[in-house]
Amino acid sequence: MHPRRIIQWLAALGYNANIPGFFKGRIYRGELKSFCVPGLNCYSCPGAVASCPLGAVQAVIASARYAFSFYAVGLMIGFGLMFGRLICGFLCPFGLLQELLHASHARPAKFKKAEKTAKIARPARLVKYILLAVFVFALPFLTKGAAGVGDPAFCKYICPAGTITAGGPLLAANPLMREGLGLLFALKASIALITIAGCLASYRFFCKYLCPLGAFYGLFNSFALYRLRLNKDACTRCGACASVCGMGVNPARSPDSPECIRCGDCVKTCPASAISRGFRNRACQPQTESASCAIPPKTRYKK
Amino acid sequence: MDAGRPEPVKTDARRRRALRAVFFVIAVAFILIGWHRGEIRTVFIKAATICLECIGIG
CATH class of the missing domain: 3.30.70 (Alpha-Beta Plaits)
Structure with missing residues:
Protein backbone atom coordinates (compact mmCIF):
# COMPACT_ATOMS: atom_id res chain seq x y z
CA MET A 1 0.00 0.00 0.00
CA HIS A 2 1.14 3.53 -0.77
CA PRO A 3 2.56 5.36 2.32
CA ARG A 4 0.04 8.21 1.90
CA ARG A 5 -2.84 5.72 1.86
CA ILE A 6 -1.48 4.09 5.05
CA ILE A 7 -1.38 7.51 6.77
CA GLN A 8 -4.92 8.24 5.54
CA TRP A 9 -6.19 4.95 6.99
CA LEU A 10 -4.34 5.51 10.28
CA ALA A 11 -5.84 9.01 10.56
CA ALA A 12 -9.34 7.71 9.75
CA LEU A 13 -9.02 4.91 12.33
CA GLY A 14 -7.46 7.26 14.90
CA TYR A 15 -10.29 9.78 14.53
CA ASN A 16 -12.86 6.96 14.71
CA ALA A 17 -11.33 4.68 17.32
CA ASN A 18 -14.67 4.09 19.07
CA ILE A 19 -15.33 0.99 16.96
CA PRO A 20 -17.97 -0.55 19.30
CA GLY A 21 -20.08 2.55 18.68
CA PHE A 22 -20.76 1.39 15.11
CA PHE A 23 -22.30 -1.84 16.39
CA LYS A 24 -24.23 -0.30 19.25
CA GLY A 25 -25.42 2.75 17.31
CA ARG A 26 -24.12 5.06 20.05
CA ILE A 27 -21.62 7.89 19.98
CA TYR A 28 -18.55 8.38 22.19
CA ARG A 29 -19.16 10.83 25.04
CA GLY A 30 -15.68 11.17 26.59
CA GLU A 31 -13.73 14.35 27.32
CA LEU A 32 -11.71 14.00 24.11
CA LYS A 33 -14.75 15.42 22.33
CA SER A 34 -13.68 18.84 23.64
CA PHE A 35 -10.85 18.81 21.10
CA CYS A 36 -10.98 19.06 17.33
CA VAL A 37 -9.25 16.82 14.81
CA PRO A 38 -7.76 18.63 11.80
CA GLY A 39 -9.83 16.81 9.15
CA LEU A 40 -13.54 16.70 8.32
CA ASN A 41 -14.95 14.01 10.60
CA CYS A 42 -18.49 14.37 11.95
CA TYR A 43 -18.64 14.25 15.76
CA SER A 44 -21.88 12.32 15.54
CA CYS A 45 -20.20 9.48 13.67
CA PRO A 46 -20.44 6.57 16.17
CA GLY A 47 -16.69 6.03 15.89
CA ALA A 48 -15.63 9.67 16.38
CA VAL A 49 -13.53 10.28 19.50
CA ALA A 50 -13.04 14.03 18.91
CA SER A 51 -14.85 16.95 17.31
CA CYS A 52 -15.10 18.15 13.75
CA PRO A 53 -13.58 21.66 13.50
CA LEU A 54 -16.37 22.92 11.22
CA GLY A 55 -19.02 21.49 13.54
CA ALA A 56 -17.30 23.06 16.55
CA VAL A 57 -17.19 26.51 14.91
CA GLN A 58 -20.90 26.36 14.08
CA ALA A 59 -21.89 24.89 17.46
CA VAL A 60 -20.29 27.81 19.28
CA ILE A 61 -21.54 30.54 16.93
CA ALA A 62 -25.06 29.08 16.98
CA SER A 63 -25.12 28.84 20.77
CA ALA A 64 -26.92 31.44 22.87
CA ARG A 65 -23.74 32.58 24.64
CA TYR A 66 -21.39 33.41 21.78
CA ALA A 67 -21.26 35.17 18.41
CA PHE A 68 -17.87 33.82 17.30
CA SER A 69 -15.78 30.73 18.01
CA PHE A 70 -12.28 31.80 18.99
CA TYR A 71 -11.31 28.33 20.19
CA ALA A 72 -12.18 26.33 17.07
CA VAL A 73 -11.01 29.03 14.65
CA GLY A 74 -7.74 29.30 16.60
CA LEU A 75 -7.24 25.55 16.28
CA MET A 76 -8.01 25.68 12.56
CA ILE A 77 -5.50 28.52 12.06
CA GLY A 78 -2.90 26.47 13.95
CA PHE A 79 -3.54 23.38 11.82
CA GLY A 80 -3.51 25.46 8.63
CA LEU A 81 -0.32 27.23 9.62
CA MET A 82 1.49 23.94 10.18
CA PHE A 83 0.16 21.83 7.34
CA GLY A 84 -1.97 23.87 4.91
CA ARG A 85 -3.98 21.48 2.74
CA LEU A 86 -1.67 18.59 3.56
CA ILE A 87 -4.49 17.83 5.99
CA CYS A 88 -6.83 17.24 3.03
CA GLY A 89 -4.35 14.94 1.32
CA PHE A 90 -3.27 12.91 4.35
CA LEU A 91 -5.42 13.50 7.41
CA CYS A 92 -9.03 13.72 6.23
CA PRO A 93 -11.23 10.60 6.42
CA PHE A 94 -13.77 12.11 4.03
CA GLY A 95 -10.95 12.75 1.55
CA LEU A 96 -10.00 9.07 1.85
CA LEU A 97 -13.61 8.04 1.26
CA GLN A 98 -13.74 10.19 -1.87
CA GLU A 99 -10.50 8.71 -3.20
CA LEU A 100 -11.75 5.17 -2.60
CA LEU A 101 -14.99 6.00 -4.42
CA HIS A 102 -13.09 7.53 -7.31
CA ALA A 103 -10.76 4.54 -7.57
CA SER A 104 -13.64 2.08 -7.41
CA HIS A 105 -14.33 2.14 -11.13
CA ALA A 106 -12.71 3.16 -14.39
CA ARG A 107 -13.80 6.32 -16.19
CA PRO A 108 -13.41 7.25 -19.81
CA ALA A 109 -10.44 9.62 -20.33
CA LYS A 110 -12.82 12.22 -21.75
CA PHE A 111 -14.23 12.74 -18.21
CA LYS A 112 -11.00 14.28 -16.91
CA LYS A 113 -10.50 16.29 -20.10
CA ALA A 114 -14.07 17.56 -20.00
CA GLU A 115 -13.62 18.74 -16.39
CA LYS A 116 -10.34 20.49 -17.22
CA THR A 117 -11.78 22.31 -20.21
CA ALA A 118 -15.22 23.08 -18.76
CA LYS A 119 -15.59 26.84 -18.30
CA ILE A 120 -17.66 26.33 -15.16
CA ALA A 121 -14.99 24.22 -13.38
CA ARG A 122 -12.81 27.13 -12.23
CA PRO A 123 -15.55 29.47 -10.95
CA ALA A 124 -17.29 26.46 -9.37
CA ARG A 125 -14.31 26.13 -7.03
CA LEU A 126 -15.31 29.43 -5.46
CA VAL A 127 -18.47 27.77 -4.11
CA LYS A 128 -16.53 26.32 -1.17
CA TYR A 129 -15.45 29.83 -0.09
CA ILE A 130 -19.06 31.02 -0.25
CA LEU A 131 -20.13 28.02 1.85
CA LEU A 132 -17.40 28.84 4.37
CA ALA A 133 -18.44 32.48 4.72
CA VAL A 134 -22.21 32.03 4.55
CA PHE A 135 -23.05 28.59 5.95
CA VAL A 136 -20.24 28.16 8.50
CA PHE A 137 -19.78 31.70 9.85
CA ALA A 138 -22.77 33.90 8.93
CA LEU A 139 -25.93 31.75 9.06
CA PRO A 140 -25.34 30.13 12.48
CA PHE A 141 -25.33 33.69 13.86
CA LEU A 142 -28.01 35.21 11.63
CA THR A 143 -30.55 32.43 12.23
CA LYS A 144 -30.62 33.01 15.99
CA GLY A 145 -34.21 33.28 17.18
CA ALA A 146 -35.85 34.55 20.34
CA ALA A 147 -34.08 31.91 22.41
CA GLY A 148 -30.75 33.09 21.00
CA VAL A 149 -29.95 29.75 19.39
CA GLY A 150 -29.13 29.48 15.67
CA ASP A 151 -28.73 26.68 13.14
CA PRO A 152 -25.40 25.03 12.38
CA ALA A 153 -26.27 25.71 8.74
CA PHE A 154 -23.53 23.77 6.94
CA CYS A 155 -24.05 20.67 9.12
CA LYS A 156 -27.82 20.94 8.90
CA TYR A 157 -28.40 21.65 5.22
CA ILE A 158 -25.30 20.48 3.33
CA CYS A 159 -22.60 18.36 4.99
CA PRO A 160 -22.55 14.97 3.20
CA ALA A 161 -19.93 13.69 5.67
CA GLY A 162 -22.52 13.95 8.45
CA THR A 163 -25.25 12.33 6.38
CA ILE A 164 -23.06 9.43 5.28
CA THR A 165 -20.75 8.75 8.24
CA ALA A 166 -23.10 9.76 11.10
CA GLY A 167 -26.56 9.37 9.59
CA GLY A 168 -25.83 6.05 7.90
CA PRO A 169 -24.72 4.00 10.92
CA LEU A 170 -26.97 5.74 13.47
CA LEU A 171 -30.13 5.41 11.37
CA ALA A 172 -29.31 1.80 10.60
CA ALA A 173 -28.97 0.96 14.30
CA ASN A 174 -31.82 3.07 15.70
CA PRO A 175 -35.36 2.41 14.38
CA LEU A 176 -36.75 5.25 16.53
CA MET A 177 -34.48 7.73 14.79
CA ARG A 178 -35.71 6.59 11.39
CA GLU A 179 -39.23 7.67 12.35
CA GLY A 180 -38.04 11.29 12.49
CA LEU A 181 -36.89 11.40 8.88
CA GLY A 182 -38.48 14.07 6.69
CA LEU A 183 -37.86 16.75 4.12
CA LEU A 184 -34.58 17.86 5.67
CA PHE A 185 -33.18 14.36 5.43
CA ALA A 186 -34.37 14.13 1.82
CA LEU A 187 -32.40 17.33 1.05
CA LYS A 188 -29.27 16.11 2.82
CA ALA A 189 -29.50 12.63 1.31
CA SER A 190 -29.81 14.21 -2.16
CA ILE A 191 -26.68 16.29 -1.57
CA ALA A 192 -24.88 13.18 -0.31
CA LEU A 193 -25.93 11.24 -3.43
CA ILE A 194 -24.80 14.11 -5.69
CA THR A 195 -21.47 14.11 -3.84
CA ILE A 196 -21.05 10.36 -4.29
CA ALA A 197 -21.90 10.62 -8.00
CA GLY A 198 -19.54 13.59 -8.30
CA CYS A 199 -16.73 11.64 -6.66
CA LEU A 200 -17.24 8.73 -9.05
CA ALA A 201 -16.84 11.12 -11.98
CA SER A 202 -14.28 13.56 -10.61
CA TYR A 203 -11.29 13.16 -8.27
CA ARG A 204 -12.23 14.57 -4.83
CA PHE A 205 -15.34 16.34 -6.11
CA PHE A 206 -16.32 17.54 -2.62
CA CYS A 207 -12.81 18.85 -1.82
CA LYS A 208 -12.61 20.74 -5.09
CA TYR A 209 -15.97 22.43 -5.08
CA LEU A 210 -17.76 22.18 -1.73
CA CYS A 211 -15.49 21.71 1.29
CA PRO A 212 -15.32 24.84 3.49
CA LEU A 213 -12.57 23.28 5.62
CA GLY A 214 -10.38 22.76 2.54
CA ALA A 215 -11.14 26.34 1.52
CA PHE A 216 -9.95 27.55 4.93
CA TYR A 217 -6.74 25.49 4.93
CA GLY A 218 -6.05 26.49 1.31
CA LEU A 219 -5.63 30.09 2.47
CA PHE A 220 -2.50 28.95 4.36
CA ASN A 221 -0.91 26.95 1.53
CA SER A 222 1.44 29.75 0.48
CA PHE A 223 3.04 30.23 3.90
CA ALA A 224 2.31 27.05 5.88
CA LEU A 225 5.33 25.30 7.37
CA TYR A 226 4.74 22.31 5.07
CA ARG A 227 5.09 23.48 1.49
CA MET B 1 20.83 43.09 -8.96
CA ASP B 2 20.69 46.59 -7.41
CA ALA B 3 22.32 46.85 -4.04
CA GLY B 4 19.30 48.69 -2.62
CA ARG B 5 16.71 46.26 -3.93
CA PRO B 6 16.28 42.98 -2.01
CA GLU B 7 16.22 39.72 -3.91
CA PRO B 8 12.65 38.52 -4.56
CA VAL B 9 13.32 35.13 -3.00
CA LYS B 10 14.54 36.69 0.23
CA THR B 11 11.60 39.11 0.30
CA ASP B 12 9.25 36.21 -0.25
CA ALA B 13 10.81 34.19 2.55
CA ARG B 14 10.69 37.20 4.85
CA ARG B 15 7.03 37.81 4.01
CA ARG B 16 6.23 34.16 4.74
CA ARG B 17 8.06 34.22 8.05
CA ALA B 18 6.21 37.40 9.05
CA LEU B 19 2.83 35.89 8.09
CA ARG B 20 3.63 32.73 10.03
CA ALA B 21 4.56 34.73 13.12
CA VAL B 22 1.41 36.85 12.91
CA PHE B 23 -0.91 33.87 12.43
CA PHE B 24 0.86 31.88 15.14
CA VAL B 25 0.18 34.68 17.61
CA ILE B 26 -3.44 34.91 16.40
CA ALA B 27 -3.94 31.13 16.72
CA VAL B 28 -2.54 30.99 20.27
CA ALA B 29 -4.48 34.11 21.31
CA PHE B 30 -7.74 32.76 19.85
CA ILE B 31 -7.35 29.39 21.58
CA LEU B 32 -6.64 31.08 24.92
CA ILE B 33 -9.55 33.53 24.51
CA GLY B 34 -11.87 30.62 23.58
CA TRP B 35 -10.67 28.59 26.56
CA HIS B 36 -11.13 31.59 28.89
CA ARG B 37 -14.69 32.21 27.61
CA GLY B 38 -15.65 28.57 28.16
CA GLU B 39 -16.15 27.70 24.49
CA ILE B 40 -14.54 24.29 25.01
CA ARG B 41 -17.48 23.29 27.21
CA THR B 42 -19.94 24.31 24.48
CA VAL B 43 -18.03 22.25 21.93
CA PHE B 44 -18.02 19.26 24.28
CA ILE B 45 -21.74 19.48 25.05
CA LYS B 46 -22.59 19.65 21.34
CA ALA B 47 -20.19 16.86 20.37
CA ALA B 48 -21.13 14.51 23.19
CA THR B 49 -24.80 14.40 22.19
CA ILE B 50 -26.09 13.09 18.89
CA CYS B 51 -26.25 16.02 16.47
CA LEU B 52 -29.65 15.65 14.82
CA GLU B 53 -28.84 18.43 12.34
CA CYS B 54 -25.78 16.52 11.13
CA ILE B 55 -27.85 13.42 10.45
CA GLY B 56 -30.62 15.39 8.76
CA ILE B 57 -33.39 15.02 11.34
CA GLY B 58 -33.50 18.22 13.38
Missing part, protein backbone atom coordinates in the same frame (compact mmCIF):
# COMPACT_ATOMS: atom_id res chain seq x y z
CA LEU A 228 5.70 22.44 -2.08
CA ARG A 229 8.80 23.97 -3.63
CA LEU A 230 9.74 24.37 -7.26
CA ASN A 231 13.28 24.69 -8.55
CA LYS A 232 12.59 26.96 -11.52
CA ASP A 233 16.08 26.38 -12.91
CA ALA A 234 15.61 22.62 -13.03
CA CYS A 235 12.01 22.74 -14.32
CA THR A 236 11.80 21.91 -18.02
CA ARG A 237 8.13 23.03 -18.36
CA CYS A 238 7.29 19.56 -19.67
CA GLY A 239 3.85 19.57 -18.04
CA ALA A 240 4.20 16.13 -16.46
CA CYS A 241 3.26 17.48 -13.02
CA ALA A 242 0.10 19.19 -14.25
CA SER A 243 -0.98 16.11 -16.18
CA VAL A 244 -0.95 13.85 -13.07
CA CYS A 245 -2.54 16.34 -10.68
CA GLY A 246 -6.03 15.18 -9.78
CA MET A 247 -6.86 18.58 -8.29
CA GLY A 248 -6.20 20.36 -11.57
CA VAL A 249 -3.19 22.31 -10.28
CA ASN A 250 -0.14 23.15 -12.36
CA PRO A 251 2.65 22.96 -9.76
CA ALA A 252 5.20 24.36 -12.22
CA ARG A 253 3.16 27.54 -12.42
CA SER A 254 1.66 27.73 -8.92
CA PRO A 255 3.17 25.43 -6.29
CA ASP A 256 1.39 27.48 -3.62
CA SER A 257 -2.05 27.02 -5.16
CA PRO A 258 -4.83 26.86 -2.55
CA GLU A 259 -6.19 23.86 -4.46
CA CYS A 260 -3.06 21.72 -3.92
CA ILE A 261 -3.63 19.00 -1.31
CA ARG A 262 0.10 18.12 -1.12
CA CYS A 263 -0.48 14.51 -2.20
CA GLY A 264 2.98 14.41 -3.77
CA ASP A 265 2.02 12.84 -7.11
CA CYS A 266 3.75 15.69 -8.96
CA VAL A 267 6.92 15.25 -6.88
CA LYS A 268 7.14 11.59 -7.88
CA THR A 269 6.32 12.27 -11.52
CA CYS A 270 8.67 15.17 -12.22
CA PRO A 271 11.41 13.81 -14.53
CA ALA A 272 13.75 16.65 -13.54
CA SER A 273 13.21 16.32 -9.78
CA ALA A 274 12.36 20.03 -9.79
CA ILE A 275 9.60 19.75 -7.20
CA SER A 276 10.22 19.01 -3.55
CA ARG A 277 8.05 19.14 -0.46
CA GLY A 278 8.51 19.21 3.26
CA PHE A 279 8.64 21.42 6.31
CA ARG A 280 11.93 23.23 5.90
CA ASN A 281 13.62 22.13 2.68
CA ARG A 282 14.82 25.44 1.32
CA ALA A 283 17.15 23.89 -1.20
CA CYS A 284 14.97 24.06 -4.29
CA GLN A 285 14.58 27.80 -4.70
CA PRO A 286 15.63 29.80 -7.73
CA GLN A 287 18.65 32.07 -7.25
CA THR A 288 19.69 30.20 -4.12
CA GLU A 289 20.66 27.05 -5.91
CA SER A 290 22.72 24.82 -3.67
CA ALA A 291 24.46 21.56 -4.35
CA SER A 292 21.51 19.59 -3.02
CA CYS A 293 19.11 20.97 -5.60
CA ALA A 294 21.33 21.51 -8.59
CA ILE A 295 19.87 18.54 -10.40
CA PRO A 296 20.42 18.70 -14.13
CA PRO A 297 17.18 18.50 -16.10
CA LYS A 298 16.57 15.10 -17.63
CA THR A 299 15.11 14.55 -21.06
CA ARG A 300 11.70 16.08 -21.72
CA TYR A 301 8.76 14.12 -20.44
CA LYS A 302 7.03 12.10 -23.10
CA LYS A 303 3.66 10.53 -22.59
